[in-house]
Amino acid sequence: MVRPERPSHTLKIISANVRGLRTNIGDLTHNCVLRHSADVVVVTETWLNNEVEPTFGKIRGYTQWNRRDRPERTGGGVAVCFKEEVQAQHLDVVPPPHM
Template identity: 50%
Template sequence: MPTHRPSQEKLTLISANVRGLQTNIGDLAHSFIIPHNPDIIATVETFLNPTIPANFGHIQEYSKWHRRDRAHGTFGGIAVCFREGLTIEALEVEMDRHLEMMFYRLWTSRHDTILLCVCYRPQWQGNDPIHFLHTNIDTLLLQHSCNHLIVVGDMNQHLVARQFEDLLTEYSLNNHINFPT
């Protein structure tokens, strides 16, 4: 387990569907990152691919972007970065390649551990991502000794409303987005 822990008592996070990180990183930085100074920046629909350099869009005082570019086709993709000094561990989680998810373990100043899942569920994907979470969250929490769970991203939950509500209920999660995005 890493030894450095942040001194703050709360964790701040920005989750954004950027619909193209290359074209929208300036707006993201100036409208949200600079004014709010979050600990975690989680973006979906990055539209990045392997031709985009790994150091693209580096933000001062943050880690490099951890990316999961879409394996096939265009659009989609996930990118996450963390404030320097935040104690995180990227987790290798075995899943079908078409699932657009990334998992991290974070340590808080109170020595709690958080399992962070960043997820993009494209409209065409059905309930595969939600089924994966239902099937694997307990195992991941136990395997990585996590006390808390945060799931962020774009689940397009209006298309899988029942499965989404079941996930929220089963894990006592709260959906903080209650309006169309």
């Protein structure tokens, strides 16, 4: 018995330390995200705060950034976005105090 081939899809994930998303969003978008057609984009060291609009840096074809800024001091912060066709669910998980 010959089984029909199933289409496979490899999930492409980009992870980058951007050292400031505001100053590096263009390079990230054109040189990484669009060039490699990433499904998931995870960035660290966004250096964003609550003064930056939630819609900042929206990449066409991708969801809005889901951010965790570091409000109490400068630096830090993480963000993730997905291709619009990727089904993802946001979970608010409270880490244990020792983490």
